[in-house]
Amino acid sequence: MKNLKYYRDRYVRRQPSAFCPGCGGGIILNCFVRAIDDLGLDKDKILAVSGIGCSAWIPSPNFNGDTLHTTHGRAIAFATGARTFNPELTTVVFVGDGDGAGIGGNHLIHAARRNIDLTVILVNNMSYAMTGGQIAPTTLHGETTVTSPYGNPESPFDITELVRAAGASYVAKWSTYHVVELTRSIKEAITHKGFSFIEVLSQCPTQQRRIFNLRGPVDSLPPRILDMFAESTVVKDRPDRGGYVYAVPKASPEEALKQIQAMDGVDAKIVDHMRYGRVVRVDGEPLDVVRGKLLELGTVSEVKDHLDGKITLGLFEKKTRPEFTDALREIMRKAGGE
Amino acid sequence: MLEPGRHLALGNVACAEGALRVGCRFFAGYPITPASEISHHIAAEIPRVGGFYVQMEDEIASIASVIGASWAGAKAMTATSGPGYSLMQENIGYAHMTETPLVLVNVQRSGPSTGQATQPGQQDIMQARYGSHGDYEVVAVSPWSVQEMFDLTIRAFNLAETYRTPVMVMADGMIGHMKEGLTVPEKVGVVDRKKPTSKEDMPWGTDDPSGVPPMPAFGEGHALLVTGSTHRPDGVRNYAPEYHQMIVYRIRDKILNAEPKIRDIHTEHLGDAKVAVLSFGASARPSIDAVVKAREQGVKAGLFRLRTLWPLPEEEIRALADSVDAILVVEMNAGKLVKEVERVVCGKAKVASLAKVGGVLPLGREVLEEVRRLAK
Numbered sequence: 047m048k049n050l051k052y053y054r055d056r057y058v059r060r061q062p063s064a065f066c067p068g069c070g071g072g073i074i075l076n077c078f079v080r081a082i083d084d085l086g087l088d089k090d091k092i093l094a095v096s097g098i099g100c101s102a103w104i105p106s107p108n109f110n111g112d113t114l115h116t117t118h119g120r121a122i123a124f125a126t127g128a129r130t131f132n133p134e135l136t137t138v139v140f141v142g143d144g145d146g147a148g149i150g151g152n153h154l155i156h157a158a159r160r161n162i163d164l165t166v167i168l169v170n171n172m173s174y175a176m177t178g179g180q181i182a183p184t185t186l187h188g189e190t191t192v193t194s195p196y197g198n199p200e201s202p203f204d205i206t207e208l209v210r211a212a213g214a215s216y217v218a219k220w221s222t223y224h225v226v227e228l229t230r231s232i233k234e235a236i237t238h239k240g241f242s243f244i245e246v247l248s249q250c251p252t253q254q255r256r257i258f259n260l261r262g263p264v265d266s267l268p269p270r271i272l273d274m275f276a277e278s279t280v281v282k283d284r285p286d287r288g289g290y291v292y293a294v295p296k297a298s299p300e301e302a303l304k305q306i307q308a309m310d311g312v313d314a315k316i317v318d319h320m321r322y323g324r325v326v327r328v329d330g331e332p333l334d335v336v337r338g339k340l341l342e343l344g345t346v347s348e349v350k351d352h353l354d355g356k357i358t359l360g361l362f363e364k365k366t367r368p369e370f371t372d373a374l375r376e377i378m379r380k381a382g383g384e
Numbered sequence: 385m386l387e388p389g390r391h392l393a394l395g396n397v398a399c400a401e402g403a404l405r406v407g408c409r410f411f412a413g414y415p416i417t418p419a420s421e422i423s424h425h426i427a428a429e430i431p432r433v434g435g436f437y438v439q440m441e442d443e444i445a446s447i448a449s450v451i452g453a454s455w456a457g458a459k460a461m462t463a464t465s466g467p468g469y470s471l472m473q474e475n476i477g478y479a480h481m482t483e484t485p486l487v488l489v490n491v492q493r494s495g496p497s498t499g500q501a502t503q504p505g506q507q508d509i510m511q512a513r514y515g516s517h518g519d520y521e522v523v524a525v526s527p528w529s530v531q532e533m534f535d536l537t538i539r540a541f542n543l544a545e546t547y548r549t550p551v552m553v554m555a556d557g558m559i560g561h562m563k564e565g566l567t568v569p570e571k572v573g574v575v576d577r578k579k580p581t582s583k584e585d586m587p588w589g590t591d592d593p594s595g596v597p598p599m600p601a602f603g604e605g606h607a608l609l610v611t612g613s614t615h616r617p618d619g620v621r622n623y624a625p626e627y628h629q630m631i632v633y634r635i636r637d638k639i640l641n642a643e644p645k646i647r648d649i650h651t652e653h654l655g656d657a658k659v660a661v662l663s664f665g666a667s668a669r670p671s672i673d674a675v676v677k678a679r680e681q682g683v684k685a686g687l688f689r690l691r692t693l694w695p696l697p698e699e700e701i702r703a704l705a706d707s708v709d710a711i712l713v714v715e716m717n718a719g720k721l722v723k724e725v726e727r728v729v730c731g732k733a734k735v736a737s738l739a740k741v742g743g744v745l746p747l748g749r750e751v752l753e754e755v756r757r758l759a760k
Contacts, residue, residue, distance in 0.1 A: 059607070060620075090605040095452070107609050107620055112602040114455060115611035115621075116448065117478050123445035127452030127460065128602055130436050131410050135456065135603050153448075156441040374436055381431035 053079045057089070059110040064103055068268030070222040070248030071104045074169060077225055078104070078138070081232035093128055093135040097121035097150060100176045100250070101142035101169035119150030122157045125164050130371050136236060137163075143170040143184040147205050151183070158212035158241050162370040165235045165242045168205060171250040172257060179253035186320065189257050209243045210363045216242035217363035221275040222249055224359065231361070240369045247275050247357070259323060270318055277327070278320035280353060282360030291333060292319060292350040293326040293340045302326050302345040309339060321355030385429050386568050393566040395533040395559045396421035396463075399489055400429065402537035403461050405572045408487070409435035410453035410460040412446040414468060417502045418557035419491035422463040443468035447475040447488065454484045455610055457601035459541055463489035465557070467498065469508055469515075476550060477516030478612040480635055483588065483597070485544035485577055487537065489553040491560035494716075494743040503743025504557030506665055506716040512552045513694050519632050521639035523646055524552035524694040526664040530564045536691065542575040543646060547638055548596050554693055556716065558666040558745065580606070588631065589617020595638030639695055648691035649700055653679060657686030659758045660704055662725060663714040664690040667746055671714045674751035683759045693721075698728045705733040710758040714738045714746055734758065 054061070057079035065071045082092060090112075094105030098118035106115035112135075116124045121139050129137040146154050146168045157164060173191055174180040180193040181200065188197040210217045216238040220228040228246060235242035249271035251264060258274065260267060280286070295302035299316045303326050306314040312330035319325050326346075330336040340346045378384050386393065386401055393401070400422045403411070411430055413423040427437040436453075440446040446462045453460040464472065469490045479486055490512065494505035508515075512524045523543050525536040533555060540551040580587070580598040583606060590597040597617070600606040609619030614628045639646070650668075653675055654660060663671040668689045678685035688704055688711075690697070705711065711733050713722035719739035726735045738754050740746045 059609075090607075091603055093456075093602050106611060110607055112606070112608045113610065114452065114602070115609070115613065116451075117474055117612060120444060120448040120475065123440065123448035124452035126438065126440070126445070127410060127412060127449030127454075127458075128456040129452075130438060130449070131453040131456040131458045131460075132601075132603055152441050153445055156445070374431075374438075378431040378434060378436075383430075383432040383434040 048083070053083065057083070057110055059107050063108060065100070066252045068249065068251040069100065070169065070171065070250065071100055073222040073225060074167065074246055074248065075104050075108055077229040078167070078232055080229050081236065085233055085236060087136055091134050091136055093125070093137045094140065095121045095125040095128070095137060096140040097142065097145040099142035099145045099174070100171070101140050101145060104140045104169065119145050119148070120153060121145070122150060122153040122164065122166060126157060126162055129162065129164055130374065133371055138165045138167065138236065140167050140169065143168060143172060143205070144174040144182040147203050148183045154209065155212040158209045158214035158243065160370040161213055161215055161240045161367050163239055163241070165232070166244070167232070168243065168245045169248045170205070170245055171248045171254065173250065173253050175250045175253045179256060185257070190259065191257055205245050206243070206362050213241070213367070214243045214363060215240035215365050215367045218243070218361045219245040219359050221247035221279060221359065223272045223275040238364070240367060247279070249275070258318065258320065260318065274318040274320055277317045278356055279359050280356045282358050282362070286353070288352055289331070289333065290327055290329040290352050291337055291340070292322060292352070293328055293346045294322050294348045294350060295326065296345055296347040299324045299326055302343070305343045305345050306340065312336060319355070320357070322350060385433070388568045388570045391566045391568060392563055393530055394421055395530045395555065395562050396491065397425045398530045398533040398566050399463070399537045399553065399555065399560070400425035401568065402534040403487065403541065404429055404433060406538040406541040406574055407459045408461045408541065409433070410450065410458040411435070411462065412438045412440050412449040413462050413464065414440055414443045414446050416465045416468045418493055418504070418560050419463045419465045419489065421560070422489060422491070443471040444475065447472040447479070450486050451475060451479050451482070451484050454486050455602055459545070461487040461489065463491065465491050465493045466495045466508060469511065473515040477518055477520065479550040480516070480520040481612045481631070482610050483548040483599070483635060484550065485548050485599070486550050487540045487544055487553060488550055489537070489555060492554065492556040494741065500743040502557060504666060504716065505741070505743060506556055506667060507720070507741070509554060509693060509717070510720050512554055519636060521636045522552060522694050523547065523549055523639060524554045524692070525648070526554045526690060526693045527559055528665050528668045528689065529559065530562060530566050532691070533559060534566055534568070538572050542573065545575045545577045546596070547642060548577060548599055549639065554665065556666050586617035588615055588619055595634050595641065643695045643697065646692050646695060647697045647700065649697060650687070650689040650691055652687040654686035654688060654707070656684050658684045658709045659755050660686050660688045660708045660711045661714055661751060661755060662688045662690070662711050664693055664721070667714045667716050670746050670748040670751050673748035674755055677748065677752050678755045681756070683756055685755050685759070696724055696728065701725060701728045702732065705729040708733055710734040710736060712736045712738055712751070712754050712758055714751055716740055716745065
């Protein structure tokens with residue numbers, strides 16, 4: 047068993063990290079270095095490219111290998127040049143959601159279309175976090191941010207669908223809660239020939255506190271947001287246990303919880319849900335009877351099915367398709383320049 | 385590629401030929417008139433010499449991938465015109481801050497905005513110098529013929545490698561789209577970037593008086609920290625004033641201190657001249673005509689042509705001002721270089737401007753008229 051010190055000494059350039067306490071960036075760095083260690087890659091042949099934003103700091107300066115910290119949104123375009131010229135470079139690009147899907151959205155879809163052999167990890171904290179938490183192309187409709195004080199009038203991209211439709215040959219989505227799956231997915235993405243893309247929902251205790259209206263002590267936020275990711279997501283192709291609903295309180299969740307706990311045959315607890323906020327998760331049988339009773343309580347405004355509003359995670363695409371730099375080398379061979 | 389010898393060639397093709405001969409092995413671009421023929425020729429020829437042509441999704445991506453390729457060890461180039469050049473500005477600043485050698489050809493067209501798309505202009509010369517935010521010194525060359533599209537593109541690569549800096553080839557639509565004689569030599573002089581001799585060498589700091597640090601490439605085990613943020617000599621991001629001053633002054637001074645070596649001035653008939661025509665690029669062609677005609681008419685005129693536009697050879701311009709009565713600055717814009725010349729000359733000689741917009745060259749007789757007026 048390799049301990050944290052092993053990974054830190056081998057792969058991490060310097061401590062302390064520049065991340066805010068509890069940032070998801072550290073988890074993603076951790077998953078990345080475990081993935082490259084598991085794959086037994088030569089660290090000197092790995093190039094980590096990033097743009098501008100919190101995500102950019104995951105590799106730069108943390109990763110103790112070649113790093114290229116570029117301009118906002120353009121990391122994939124920089125990586126295209128480096129990876130094309132030197133095919134030996136395992137090139138992993140870290141972008142943010144504003145960085146990768148906002149200002150850099152054009153480069154993202156075109157790299158997917160070319161199916162160039164890059165691995166792109168899009169760190170999605172659902173806001174422009176470094177600049178103060180403004181709405182991003184990933185912020186959910188209605189959420190409150192510094193630039194959407196009356197609620198976000200826009201709706202987010204489904205980035206994995208976008209990238210899949212653009213032609214990426216490996217597409218997955220995980221969260222910083224799903225570290226085992228994420229590490230495995232990074233390994234798959236790196237070994238996959240072609241454009242591989244992983245979106246990672248990542249916690250930002252600094253900005254998501256406002257976005258998701260999370261009250262309570264700051265120290266409690268990182269694990270709470272991770273729990274919220276677990277609560278608000280469903281993993282594709284995994285058996286669905288079901289057997290619970292969410293009671294959305296009219297006002298105070300604590301008051302609703304008190305009433306619900308007085309009901310017979312139910313287990314209830316307050317959880318954070320990305321879509322519905324602070325709600326009471328109610329386990330009980332039969333669910334339609336529970337649902338009816340909840341609505342009669344007076345403190346519950348609506349009851350949501352356990353899958354309602356959940357974000358689907360998992361593997362969305364894995365296929366073989368001609369890879370761009372291979373095609374360039376084939377052209378070179380035909381032209382006699384190899 | 386063209387065989388060594390004499391050819392009738394398009395300016396843009398000559399530019400591409402020069403690039404390939406000096407070792408350009410990565411080109412990224414986006415279609416734009418009047419620069420596209422550079423891409424066409426590179427796309428056809430670069431795979432034959434083991435290089436890569438990539439058509440990117442826009443000009444921002446073009447220069448970004450060129451920078452990425454340069455750090456992977458390539459001699460790399462992009463080519464564009466006005467609107468694309470504007471889009472590239474942010475990453476031009478990045479290339480200066482990270483000291484990335486590359487060549488950027490701007491086959492200038494008449495703006496602002498879409499302007500007279502495809503018609504020539506020399507309106508981007510100050511953008512070349514100051515286009516990106518922050519403080520930096522740019523190196524820019526200015527060809528006036530098809531031959532110089534070839535020669536100065538080669539020189540641009542060699543300057544980029546020598547000083548570890550982006551170099552602009554500030555051509556224009558007239559030179560790019562003109563066909564004339566081109567002599568392709570058997571061999572061209574090739575300069576390669578200085579590589580580190582040990583892992584102790586700092587990629588962004590040096591005691592060498594040139595101010596040019598050695599440049600490793602990705603994949604060579606240097607654990608490089610390439611960043612556009614203010615950084616220490618080892619690349620670690622640090623925003624302290626002393627580090628910012630250190631890097632900004634070094635990337636400025638390495639160019640300014642080398643100005644006598646980067647300097648490239650073509651003069652004609654200046655010996656006893658009373659009126660100097662100072663010009664560059666396409667507008668220097670009617671200028672030399674006017675100088676010759678003026679001489680025929682007994683007016684002592686001479687040509688002072690900048691083949692290196694930036695850094696400006698201030699010392700030489702001051703010396704020129706000491707030796708003539710008047711300097712006529714001829715350019716295809718609303719009057720840009722003339723202000724720099726006025727600043728440098730500082731009243732030591734009369735400075736006049738013949739500046740023309742409209743996508744058309746100043747005519748030889750227009751230049752001649754001005755020369756005669758100034759000679760009175």
